[in-house]
Every structure is written in structure tokens, then in C-alpha cells.
Amino acid sequence: MEWGEDFEDRTDSGKLVVGIVGMGYVGLPTAIGFYNAGFTVFGIDSSESVIASLLNGRNPTNEPTLEDRIPSSTDERWNITHSFTDSIPKCDVVIVSVPTPVTEERRIDAKFVREAGHSIFSNVRNDSNTIVILESTVYPGLTRSEWFPIVDEYGLKMGTDVEIAYCPERYNPGDPVHGINNVDRVIGSTNPLVGQSLVKLYSKLTSGGVHHVGSIEVAESSKLIENVQRDINIALVNELSMILPKLGVDIEEVLDAASTKWNFHRYTPGIGVGGHCIPVDPYFLIDQANERNSSLELISAAREINNHMPIFIAEEIVEILETAGVPKNGRRALIVGWSYKPQLGDSRGSPSKDLAEVLMSKGIEVSSWDPYVPKNQFSEGVSIVDEVTEVGGYDIVIIATAHEEIANFNWEEIAENMRNPIIFDGRRCLDINHLSVMGWHVEAVGMPRNQ
Numbered sequence: 001m002e003w004g005e006d007f008e009d010r011t012d013s014g015k016l017v018v019g020i021v022g023m024g025y026v027g028l029p030t031a032i033g034f035y036n037a038g039f040t041v042f043g044i045d046s047s048e049s050v051i052a053s054l055l056n057g058r059n060p061t062n063e064p065t066l067e068d069r070i071p072s073s074t075d076e077r078w079n080i081t082h083s084f085t086d087s088i089p090k091c092d093v094v095i096v097s098v099p100t101p102v103t104e105e106r107r108i109d110a111k112f113v114r115e116a117g118h119s120i121f122s123n124v125r126n127d128s129n130t131i132v133i134l135e136s137t138v139y140p141g142l143t144r145s146e147w148f149p150i151v152d153e154y155g156l157k158m159g160t161d162v163e164i165a166y167c168p169e170r171y172n173p174g175d176p177v178h179g180i181n182n183v184d185r186v187i188g189s190t191n192p193l194v195g196q197s198l199v200k201l202y203s204k205l206t207s208g209g210v211h212h213v214g215s216i217e218v219a220e221s222s223k224l225i226e227n228v229q230r231d232i233n234i235a236l237v238n239e240l241s242m243i244l245p246k247l248g249v250d251i252e253e254v255l256d257a258a259s260t261k262w263n264f265h266r267y268t269p270g271i272g273v274g275g276h277c278i279p280v281d282p283y284f285l286i287d288q289a290n291e292r293n294s295s296l297e298l299i300s301a302a303r304e305i306n307n308h309m310p311i312f313i314a315e316e317i318v319e320i321l322e323t324a325g326v327p328k329n330g331r332r333a334l335i336v337g338w339s340y341k342p343q344l345g346d347s348r349g350s351p352s353k354d355l356a357e358v359l360m361s362k363g364i365e366v367s368s369w370d371p372y373v374p375k376n377q378f379s380e381g382v383s384i385v386d387e388v389t390e391v392g393g394y395d396i397v398i399i400a401t402a403h404e405e406i407a408n409f410n411w412e413e414i415a416e417n418m419r420n421p422i423i424f425d426g427r428r429c430l431d432i433n434h435l436s437v438m439g440w441h442v443e444a445v446g447m448p449r450n451q
């Protein structure tokens, strides 16, 4: 029987056992997706608290789309464990979704990928042809350079004991429309037959298209440039938001006009680019270029522009307070939004942190409101506000994250409690005219200064 026929039959019948290593934002919805598709699943994680939450049917992530979707651990098809020994030998496929953070020197830290490789390959059975798939975002070549030596170290034979593939995770945290169950996927593999078989398997997970794109490196590169392109596009509107107001035009009006062109892609200027994907992934490519004595000018410049945005915005805020004649001593600012994006409680890489730090360095007292974010994620020195209408005495409100609730705030009541009713819309998410009528002095990113 040619490789793959049996695998594809068992994919169709659901008689495959799928292991997922790393039960986080990506691994957990992936495990639930394959469980719901009828497969037997082993969810493997090194964190005792994650294991405990899952065994109790609780969502261990801040991902709202996973609430009430954790299967019961009494079901023999849903196996949660920290033991690779108890799980890997029973798996036909092992999917790895572990963090790939960037170091202080802005280089990828592949330790979690390496550790997962050792834990998995040391438990793969001979002749099992276990397929091991990396989903974490890496630079082109990392899967091969990190895992192939480990496969050799354990004396495993590629194509007999083990196969390796790469399928980058693609989903938008907090966005049920672009989730694990409906986004298109790409697969790269050492063995084309394996790639084709995995197309069938992932088609059980997502209603989106699944594409075998060739080598592992092609798939690794695809994911990286998807996020690099997004970072560059956001940097463009952020840079335009610094110059257009000086030319007397509001960037949002310009973007409205430009968006009438069929192939203009619209992005929104903001206080910066946060998260653990977009501001991180470009450094993986920059680092690889540096290692080869070539530099990526545009990609690096985009990172610098986006990294600088919260500092630029903080300087704007100080200028606005100066112009408004707010005394230098005792200035108070309220930052609305601490999460890096709306409707999510994740402050990893959030530009709100940099904004707060610069404002405090200029002697401004900073408070923040964001009910999505756990209280221990706010920076030291920042006062946490639970109800915006219950506080007052601020000189400026800064919109840092466009949470939907903000549009329904009682802005009249808030204005009455302000020491100076000044608002800075850092995400261009509010009705500026409506606020002005209420007596707010409105400023915004990308908008000419309100004299």
C-alpha cells in the first residue's frame, strides 16, 4: 500500500489520533477543532495550571471565543496530559504550537521548539511514520535546522519512523470570523505525499481552503511575509499620520478618498502596533538577513516607525496640554484601553505600556481603564480605573484601544468630571463632531491640531 492511502482512509473515518503540544491561543482551538471533527485528541502542555483548568472544563486562555467550548475530560476522545510518554506513542499526528518569542537582541528564541522536539522525537515509535507538524511562526529553515538533528539524535528514520511538516497558524485572536475553523491554511512538507495527506486532515479542521505549497521553507516564509506585509502597511499609515496634519489634511478623510481606488488597501493609524505576532515576526527575517550580511531596509524602517508611534503620541499629548495651558505640575491622563487590540484581554507588546511610560517620565500621572485585561498586566505606577464615569479630575482622556464599549460611554458625564475636557482619539474610533458638540476639545492621531 502506497504511503498515504491508509492515512487518508483513517482521516475520513476519524480513526486518527492527533496530539497537540501547547494548549494556548492556537493549540487549544486546534485541539477542540480536531476533537469536534471526530478525532481522538491528546492535548499536551507543560503547565500544571493549564492542565488543571482544562481537566475542569475551564478555558485557560483569555481568548473569548473559547469560552464554554472545552470538551469534557470524561470523554475518552479528549485526553489532557503533561506526559509525552503517555501520549506521543499513541498519536499518528503531532501538532506543535509553542511560543517563539523574540529575545532582547531581537532574535528568535527557539528553545520551546527545541524542547518540544526532544520530548516528541524521544517518544516516537519505530516504523510508526508519525507526522510531526510545527505551527509556530519561525524563520525559513528553522524547522529543518532545529528538528532534523534531533530526529538523527534519536536514531529515527525519516519516511519510516517520522515525517516532518510545517503548517503556520493563521487566526485572528478575538475574531470568530477568522478562526481556526474557517481560515485558509498552507502546508509545507519534506514528503509531497505527506503534504497531500495533510491537506485532507486539515480540511477536517477548517472550512477554508488547504493548500500544499511545497517545501517546509515555502510555508515558513509565507507566514512570515504575511505579517511583515501587515507591519509595513500599518507603518505607512502611521508615517502618513505624522505628516498629513502638517499639510492641513485629516488622514481619515484622505483614506476615505484613496479607498475609492480598486486596489488601495486601507489600514488605520494608531498609537502603535502591539501583540505577539506583527511586532515580533519581522525581526525573524531581519535577523536572518543580518546573519547573511544583508539588511532589510524597508522592513526594519517599518518596525522603527511602529515602535516609535507611542513615543510620538506621548509628545503630541504633552504639546496639546501645553497649548491648552494646563499647568505642568500635577497633570493627569486617563488611558482608555490597555490591551493591544479591541475585545481582547492581552497586553503583550501593547503600545499603551510605552505610552504610559513616556507620559509618566514627563511627570504626568497616568490611570487606565480596560476591563478585558487582568489587573496584574498593568504597568507599575498606573492607577487602574474600573468605571470611567466614577472618576474625575483628569486633564486628558486618550483612546488607546478601540474596544466597542467606548462608543457607548456617557461622554457628557465624563466631560463634566474632567478638570480639562480634552480627548485624544488614538485609534480614530470616535465621532469627533459629536464629542465637540458636547464641549470636548477633540484631538486625534492623523488629524490637524484643533486650534
Ligand code: SAJ
Residues within 6 Å of the ligand: 169, 170, 171, 172, 173, 178, 226, 227, 230, 234, 266, 267, 268, 269, 270, 271, 272, 273, 274, 275, 276, 277, 278, 340, 341
Ligand atoms: N493595527 C493598527 N492599524 C491597523 C491594523 C492593526 O494600528 O490597521 C494594530 C492593532 O491595534 C494591534 C496591532 O496592529 O495593536 C496588531 O493588530 P492585528 O490586527 O494584526 O492583530 P494580531 O497581532 O492579533 O494579528 C493577528 C495575526 N495572527 C496570527 O499571527 C496568527 C496576524 O497574522 C493576522 O494577520 C491578524 O491577526 C489579522 O489578520 O487580523
